[in-house]
Amino acid sequence: MALYFKRIDVNDAALLLEWRTSPEITKGMYTDLVDPTIAKQVSWIESLQGRDDYRGYMILDDKEPVGFLCFDDINYQHQRCSTGSYIYSREARLKYAVTLHTYICNYVFYQLKLNKIVNYILDANEKVVKLQSIHKTRYVGYLRQHISKNNELLDVHIFEQLKEDWNKQKQHFSLDTIKAAYNDWENA
Numbered sequence: 001m002a003l004y005f006k007r008i009d010v011n012d013a014a015l016l017l018e019w020r021t022s023p024e025i026t027k028g029m030y031t032d033l034v035d036p037t038i039a040k041q042v043s044w045i046e047s048l049q050g051r052d053d054y055r056g057y058m059i060l061d062d063k064e065p066v067g068f069l070c071f072d073d074i075n076y077q078h079q080r081c082s083t084g085s086y087i088y089s090r091e092a093r094l095k096y097a098v099t100l101h102t103y104i105c106n107y108v109f110y111q112l113k114l115n116k117i118v119n120y121i122l123d124a125n126e127k128v129v130k131l132q133s134i135h136k137t138r139y140v141g142y143l144r145q146h147i148s149k150n151n152e153l154l155d156v157h158i159f160e161q162l163k164e165d166w167n168k169q170k171q172h173f174s175l176d177t178i179k180a181a182y183n184d185w186e187n188a
Contacts, residue, residue, distance in 0.1 A: 003096060003103065004060040005069060005182045008048070012058055013041040015065055019088045028086065028125040030147050052076075055188070059087060059100070066092035069100075071108065079115035081108060097127075101135045102171070106178040109163045111185055116162050122147065123155035132159045136169060 008016065017036055019025055026032050033040075048054055053074045059067035067087035074081040083104050087093040108114050119137070121128050132139070137159040145153035179185045 002062050003099065003181055004063065005057040005103065005107075006060060007184055007188075008045055008056040008058055008068070010042045010045050012065070013038050013045055016045075016058075016068060017041040019068065019086065022088065025086050025088065028122055028128065030122070030149065032149070057182075059085070059092075059096075061092050061095070066096075069104065071112065073118075074112060074114070076114070079113075080118055081112065081114055081116075082118055082120065083108070084119075097131060098134060099172075101131070102173055103178055103181060105161060105166050106173075106175060107182065107185075109166060110175060110178075111182070111188060114163075116160055119159045119161075121157045121159065123157060129157050132157075135161070136165070137161045138165070 017033075017038055020029075020041075021033060021036050045056075048056055053072070055071045055074070057069045058065050059069050066089050067085060069085040070083065072082045072084060085100060085104070087096060087100070105117065108117050117137075118140075119132070120143075121132070123129070123142075138161070140158040140160050143156040143158065146156040147154045182188070
């Protein structure tokens with residue numbers, strides 16, 4: 001079992017599009033893609049180049065792509081960001097649902113050198129909402145009818161993870177193990 005993260009590139013467009021348009025994945029997303037095409041997916045990936053506020057990664061299980069991870073709204077002045085992820089295969093979800101959080105938090109706190117992660121999770125994404133309490137993230141609040149999707153107003157939960165709280169938790173992997181999992185940790 002080896003978890004790796006590779007920056008997305010245009011070669012990932014078709015697979016990302018397949019995942020992103022899957023009903024299992026889109027039900028937990030704020031939006032659905034309008035008229036999705038590989039060309040639009042390539043354009044989106046190209047638009048990420050050079051952005052300081054966003055980083056996207058393919059999640060790899062023993063070098064096989066299984067999901068997507070992003071760091072969004074990266075704000076160095078206020079030392080915070082949001083994260084998002086999905087794992088496409090059910091087997092990989094079961095394998096990494098709890099573990100992935102460790103890789104995310106260490107990247108934010110030690111590579112990006114930020115102080116806080118703020119995540120907004122759709123109420124309909126019940127499993128991810130439950131995972132937040134397992135990860136000991138702080139529940140901040142609940143936004144009623146905050147997102148409009150498919151002519152329905154959806155509620156959103158807000159969670160935060162502070163670096164100081166993260167450092168108090170038992171770490172199951174060394175920072176060197178986490179660093180080695182990202183293909184660009186040293187030059188991101």
